[in-house]
Amino acid sequence: MKLYYNPQSRAAIAKWMLDECGAKYEIVPIDFAKREHKTPEFLKINPAGKLPALVDGESKVFEGAAICLYLGDKFPEANLAPKIGAPERGRYLSLMVYSTSQLEPAMGDTLLKVQPLPQRGWSEFETVKDVIEGELGDGPYLFGDWFTAADIMIGSMFMWKRMWGTPPDRPKIEAYVERLLARPAAMKIGK
Ligand SMILES: N[C@@H](CCC(=O)N[C@@H](CS)C(=O)NCC(=O)O)C(=O)O
Structure with a gap:
């Protein structure tokens, strides 16, 4: 497997997933x-011309969430994804898609000081944070004691938020980020 990678990019999220899977892979640096x-x-690998992108034999995968979904299913032994037919699967898929369709753009609006517009399909960041806090429940992870790829997709967004230097405003989410950062394979941005 080849991960097209730049340390200052969302490819760091895909790398975290690969490491949690215990996958053997090659990094292809992209300048x-x-x-x-x-x-x-x-562009034959990712027609959008963005990172991350993953090549696994004949398979080409782009979009961070798709890569994490792909790897979660490819490495069942890593137990990072509920299997097809498992009762948790629907909620897992929902959280994976929510991470890039709602959480990321809502956070982007706030960090970039863009006026939120509900017509664009995502909620305001404060609402999204309420949703994530509710989904976390008593934790420690989104599926209780079970760490999954959904924690990588959702948690990585709040790690990026920290990097922007925004003041911590949600103790429950901050404590979640601390738990994720304590994992040996946790995302390392810029490395
Ligand atoms: N929704 C995409 C976002 C990908 C994305 O925007 N990647 C950035 C780096 S973090 C990129 O490659 N930017 C370079 C460009 O668009 O020219 C995903 O999650 O994969």
């Missing part, structure tokens, strides 16, 4: 300044 993510060769 944004040289626009290596816009070459005809790379």
Whole structure:
């Protein structure tokens, strides 16, 4: 497997997932300044010209959530994804999609000081944080004691939020981030 990677990008999330899976993989460094993510060769892997992208034999996977879903199913022994037919599967898929369709754009609006518009399909960041707190319940993870790829997708967003230097405003979510950072394979941005 090859992960197309830049340490200053969302590819760090896919790398975290690969490491939690115990996968063997090769890093293909992508230099944004040289626009290596816009070459005809790379666009055959990810037509959107963005990181992360994963190649596994004949399979080409792009979009961070899709990569984590793919790996969760490919490495059942890592137990990072409820299996098809398991009662947790529906909620797991919902949280995986929620991470990039609601949480990430809502957080982006707030960090970039963009006016939220409900017509765009995602809630305001405060509402999203309420949802995540509710889904976390008593934790420690989104599925209780069971750490899954949903924690990687959702938790990584709050790790990015910290990097922006925004003041901690939700103790429950901050404590969750601390638990995730304590994992040996936790996402390392910029490395
Ligand atoms: N929704 C996409 C976002 C991918 C994305 O925006 N990646 C950024 C790096 S974090 C990128 O490659 N930007 C370079 C560009 O768009 O030119 C995903 O989750 O994979």
